[in-house]
Amino acid sequence: MVNDTVEKPTAVEEGVWIEGPDGELVPDYESSFPEINEGEVVHGTVVRVDKDEVLVDIGYKSEGVIPVAELTIRRSVNPADEVALGEEIDALVLTKEDAEGRLILSKKRARFELAWKKIEAAAESGEAVIGRVIEVVKGGLILDLGVRGFLPASLVDIRRVQDLDEFMARELRCKVIELNRSRNNVVLSRRAVLEDERKEMRQAILDRLSPGDVIEGQISNIVDFGAFVDLDGMDGLIHISELSWSHVNHPSEVLDIGQTVEVKVLDIDRDRQRISLGLKQTQSDPWQQVLDSYGEDDVVEGRVAKVVTFGAFVEILPGVEGLVHISELAAHHVENPREVVAQGQAVNVRILEIDGDRRRLSLSLKRVEEGEQPVPRADGAESVHETPNLVLSEEAFPAGGATATMDDEGELSEPEIESDPEADAEPEPELGTEADAEAEPEIGIEPDADAVPEIPAETTADIEPEASAEPVEDVEAAGEPSVEPASAPNDDSGAELEPDENPSS
Template sequence: MQNQLSEKQELESLYEGSLSHIERGEIIKGKIMGVRNDGVIVDVGYKFEGIIPLNEFSEEELKNIKEADEIEVFIEKIDDAQGIISLSRDRALKIKGWEILMDAYEKALPVEVKITGKTKGGVLTSFYGINGFIPASLLEIRKPKNLDEYVGKTFKVKIEKIEPPKNLYGQWRNLKTSLILSRKAYLQEEKEKMKKEISEKIKEGLKIKGTVKNITNYGVFVDLGGLDGFLHISDISWGKVRHPSQFFEIGSEYEFIVLKADTENERITLGYKQKKADPWENIDKKYHPGMKVRGKVTRVEDFGLFVELEEGVEGLVHVSELDWIAPKHPTYYAEVDEWINVKVLDIDRENRKISLSFKQLKPKPWEVVAKKYKVGDRISGKVKTITDFGIFVRLPEGVDGLIHISDISWTKHIDHPSQIFKKGQKVDAVILSLEPEKEKLSLGIKQLSEDPWIKEIPEKFKIGEIYNAKVIKKTEHGLFVDIEGIVEGLVYNSEIDKNRTVKEGDEIKVIVVKVDKEKRKIGLSMKKIDENEE
């Protein structure tokens, strides 16, 4: 009996000896055994398991917990009598976090935190479960506009002020802690580092990338990564620059060339056009008189068109070289940004001038038209200009013909041609008159078909007959109406049914009281319908 008791004590002694020695206030690693209603069970190498409260885990974390997963925990309490070890994952995490924060504060190192929300005057942060605060004034080098944009993101920050728990591993009751952070300090420190690096390597002629931070009428300010550089408008392009915003966008990165570098006074002059060779250096090799070239119109002046042949090379088409016969204003021939073909007349390399001709690439158009067309011919063209009195149609030969508003339709009243036509629209028409010597061409659209007033309308619309009509417009003279979609007529004021309120778009019945073939008018009445029916 005594031998059996001795063996049992020896086994218990061996078992206890195999167990880890743990104490309250320690942080140790354990293995998850499972999840119960009262918490997450963890094997910490002791004679009984420990438990972590469920409220230290999110629902998502509880779903993803796996047995045998390792976890760091803080031993809150060991109750041998009850066989319970109270554990805390949050406490272990926070202790580790405070230790990292205190070390970072002493060594002036940055830490990475997550923005969890915003509050009055700044944003809230989380680091290993420890709450912190970044005042809005310390969030950026310049005060931020919208704090909502930062929520959910992680940033590196410096510690401005820290008050950790007095006893990290002791009792945590009525804790008074504080953690004030500054992203601004981190950004300024990084900027100074980059500034120093750039200052050491920057030199004239160096190609360097930078981000546009501001655009003015006279140039561009560029962030080179700690140092600011300035690009004058005259160094943007070899060609004409109306405004720097033609070439650059704020926030975008571009490559520049350092023209002058005074790092001591932080003055860096940048160039952009210098990345390419001056196009006038070898202009004689690329262009010569008599050569046909294509360019883009950059300016339209009273005296001619300025045409860019390539970046930095611009020529002038003088007004006298625009057309063979009575040149019109340059705006008649081209618009800004329009591409045109021209002929090189002369090159002045010293003064950076090229004379160009527009007319010498084409025959006299009115002579071509005079030979090709005659009155009565049918033509096709595109609407070039729309005016109150009609539309100008550009023929393939380059001349414009006028379709007067009265020659658009036999039967429809047209207030303005824009009701029917759009610029660039293709139209067919008939030549009504052609005067090449006066550069005049009259066209008609309605003449494409037979005049319905000669036979169709008089036969269709008889005096005394009743028809359906739609009110088009109310005027002081009466109601203009569309009669069965064929022709327009007028219900005289005296013939309007005063017992009925009529507005534009209404469907009404009318009786024909007059058909005037010569004046192409149909007189109508609403009142006489009743008389007719009687």
Template sequence: MKSLLEEESIRDFAENEIIKGTVIMVDRDAAYVDVGYKQEIPIPNRELAYPMPETASDVVNVGDVINVYVVYMGGENGMVLSKRRADEMAAWNDAQKIFDEKKTVTIRVTKLIKGGLLVSYAGLRGFLPASQIELHFIKDLASYVKQEMPARIIEIDSKKQRLIFSHRVLLEEERDKKQAELMASLKEGEICKGKVKRVVDYGAFVDLGGMDGLVHISDLSWNHIKHPSDIVTAGDEVEVLIKNFDPKTKRISLSIKDTVPDPWFAKIEKYSVGNYIVGKIVKLADFGAFIQLEEGLDGLIRMRELSEKHITKADEVVKIGDEVKAKIIHIDKDNKKIALSITRVKQDADKAEFEQYQENHAEEDKPATVADAVEEKK
């Protein structure tokens, strides 16, 4: 009769089903569970949870009622049970729901593997690709091991035991939110503060608080510069003026030089049309030569003002570095242009010399006394 009852109880269990059991004893390597079978069934640590605990008491305690999965019937103890697999089945169902609802969960990094990180979530093993960790490339992933982080499931297949997470999508959403808020607050012509994030050959990128704008090299300084690094370096706190922005392309054009008055206007106040200056030739062009009156103040001497003779190239008369005397013949403040002439310096000198000659000649011809004048008149 006892044998028949035991056989009958065995028939109550089926492989691949989930049943409930009560923990009646726990030692270092296993937990013993009563499922109504003829004896308590030991569940080794590797089948209690993932990752495998050091001791069974890290997972269960005596008196706990737990779900267990019937792996198969038979063996030394009459059946093989797994709490881990029961938890996994429930976890897969929960994970699918979380994936469908796009909820955020907390994952724990367990191991560094090729291409990314091995992670655990609710007893499930998942994968966090290197490309899905941060917004930027991470060279060394070892620092993430044993760390917890929020993530979202981006791919799931319980049959293939495939579970892929992303931390990056959360960062992208946060970034997009900040960018949208920033774009809504931007106003053209407004001056704001930012931090130089990156310096390149054509300018500098400035972080405005979640979004970068570009300061073109021509907008870095009122003076001519060879490279943006002459003015700014990464990490500098700067004031920038919002020149323009496009919410669709998320492009922001900034200016540093426009946050301060153009020094050109202060410098030009010292000069007037007709002034003579001595300056250095700094550039030659097909249409003339540029002369530097002082630092940050250049003017143009056109070909016809370089020489009274017909010339086809500026270097027939001047070379870069030459110091020459020139006359200011026009100042265009609206377009910040100064026109000068070398030929008029010579013309003015010749004219002055001629006038001086006339004046001297007139003095020579003038009678010395009134008597001399009367005598000359006779």
């Protein structure tokens, strides 16, 4: 008969038997559990998911508890969205036994520790890391790398991104450009990854292009000094001076971001990998139209673009302006160009000189004969006005008829008010400001009591917006009656005005 009685051990066997409180040997159950320490990362299986915690079996004597706040670095999450029953996860031991005897674990801190090791290795090697966008914040994006990584808006793409929300929940490959473990600070750059990918494309573009080529691209950015064009692999610059044949105050006047344009390659710096582009070179040069269609002594039509103290600039074609010197405005002596022309006024002028090399035109208004027709416009556009009947004779001017006739046939009726007061009150402050030698004796001759109070108002209104006629008209209309007699110094016909002094009053 077999003896089934189990004999008790007579000596302690390490890992199997231990001596109990009463001196008896009992099984060593503790030795069958893995040894864990706080701060250690353990591996386990999710056995339960509640709304405020997750239970994980790590093979210890009790199941580990992960509070919802220790699941992820994201805020306000549902535990069921982070883990699933039966999923194997890593967790860091926070407390082996809390006040309630529970083993407290942290999934996010385990990821944090593991992620830092990967991030540090990636930063040293220059390799990219992958993270999911979990937040859009002011100035950039927050990526979940196991730690919170910050991706500045300027480094999200090669071009500035207008709407960062489109990247929400997307996985992005980035390079680590700044790392600070003590502050848990990780700064990323997706642009660096994209630029690396485009290096080969950039070199291929540089090898393919040559100065003089006309290519198509898309406006990627607009700055004060020009616009950048995406050439499907690298950006080229259109300097503001190469945007248009006419003057451009800011590139945004001509281009919009995202606009497709045809540009000409002006220069390629292969060492610095820079391409200079031109937009106006793909458009017809208006100056070439002038050289081909116009000649000296031709009468052409145009519109006054700007009035200055020494004359007026007239635009005869879009992007082509010529100067009518003050001496060429009228047959009589003109103290102020605004006596004769106003900004925006349509006029006929005679071409005195064409300087194609310097791109300069000298024009004359007084040499256009009454009824003389202008030559057809070089650009084929519609006429800016009907041919004016300019009567600027010496006999008519003292009585104000010449200036009035010109104004009546212009586009605006305001110059009728403008003629006499401008000739009277405006020259004194404007020429005084210019320190013109001719103005000094005139100011001394002008002691009229009525005109003196008006000069400060005219000075303020006229000097500041010198290039524009509109502000002057408002002031002149208000000051007309009081400054009428001051027109006498314009020529030697002042005696004729005495019988009709200030007829409008």
